[in-house]
Amino acid sequence: NAGVMQNPRHLVRRRGQEARLRCSPVKGHSHVYWYRQLPEEGLKFMVYLQKENIIDESGMPKERFSAEFPKEGPSILRIQQVVRGDSAAYFCASSPAGQGYQPQHFGDGTRLSIL
Amino acid sequence: AQKITQTQPGMFVQEKEAVTLDCTYDTSDPSYGLFWYKQPSSGEMIFLIYQGSYDQQNATEGRYSLNFQKARKSANLVISASQLGDSAMYFCAMREGLGGSNYKLTFGKGTLLTVNP
Numbered sequence: 740n741a742g743v744m745q746n747p748r749h750l751v752r753r754r755g756q757e758a759r760l761r762c763s764p765v766k767g768h769s770h771v772y773w774y775r776q777l778p779e780e781g782l783k784f785m786v787y788l789q790k791e792n793i794i795d796e797s798g799m800p801k802e803r804f805s806a807e808f809p810k811e812g813p814s815i816l817r818i819q820q821v822v823r824g825d826s827a828a829y830f831c832a833s834s835p836a837g838q839g840y841q842p843q844h845f846g847d848g849t850r851l852s853i854l
Numbered sequence: 855a856q857k858i859t860q861t862q863p864g865m866f867v868q869e870k871e872a873v874t875l876d877c878t879y880d881t882s883d884p885s886y887g888l889f890w891y892k893q894p895s896s897g898e899m900i901f902l903i904y905q906g907s908y909d910q911q912n913a914t915e916g917r918y919s920l921n922f923q924k925a926r927k928s929a930n931l932v933i934s935a936s937q938l939g940d941s942a943m944y945f946c947a948m949r950e951g952l953g954g955s956n957y958k959l960t961f962g963k964g965t966l967l968t969v970n971p
Binding site for chain 2: 749770772774780781782783784787794795797798828830832834837840842843844845847848854
């Protein structure tokens with residue numbers, strides 16, 4: 740499968756724990772985006788990364804959330820000290836560099852549940 | 855103001871009939887792109903069709919076509935010959951500033967389409 744790979748598909752955490760969500764983009768794609776989908780809502784942009792750089796994190800909460808896309812390995816969205824309100828589906832998307840008309844290809848998402 | 859508005863929370867259509875899902879958008883940027891995605895109950899996001907603001911013709915992809923009315927700022931998705939497998943949530947999304955560094959997509963709240971046999 741050459742598409743965007745996200746894992747885990749489902750993640751359960753207790754309040755106060757850390758959640759790590761992983762995303763491997765389509766081979767050859769250098770742009771990665773993270774979106775959050777709350778129940779009954781559309782996706783909301785969180786952060787846009789290129790290799791080793793955060794380009795736009797305007798949609799990410801200022802505290803507890805961080806993202807990285809290292810030179811080697813998957814992109815990671817990290818949520819520290821999770822709270823009930825963090826329960827959502829988190830989607831990663833990727834696209835090739837340069838052309839804004841290229842569609843973003845999405846992974847299957849990680850469903851995060853906070854107990 | 856909402857950048858993407860999908861006014862139909864739910865739609866029903868009979869199998870083999872055509873259906874139009876509405877999407878209006880709001881932007882002052884002359885350069886933008888409009889995307890439609892399908893989200894079945896299994897949860898994945900599937901890209902369907904794209905329309906650029908400078909495209910002269912309406913986009914088509916198989917049974918999907920986009921009714922693009924730039925002056926009205928609408929980009930309705932038309933699905934012809936509906937199939938049971940078309941039952942899903944459909945999202946309209948926009949990217950503003952195609953030539954710049956803004957790559958994020960802004961999504962509408964979606965329309966839940968149910969295809970009846």
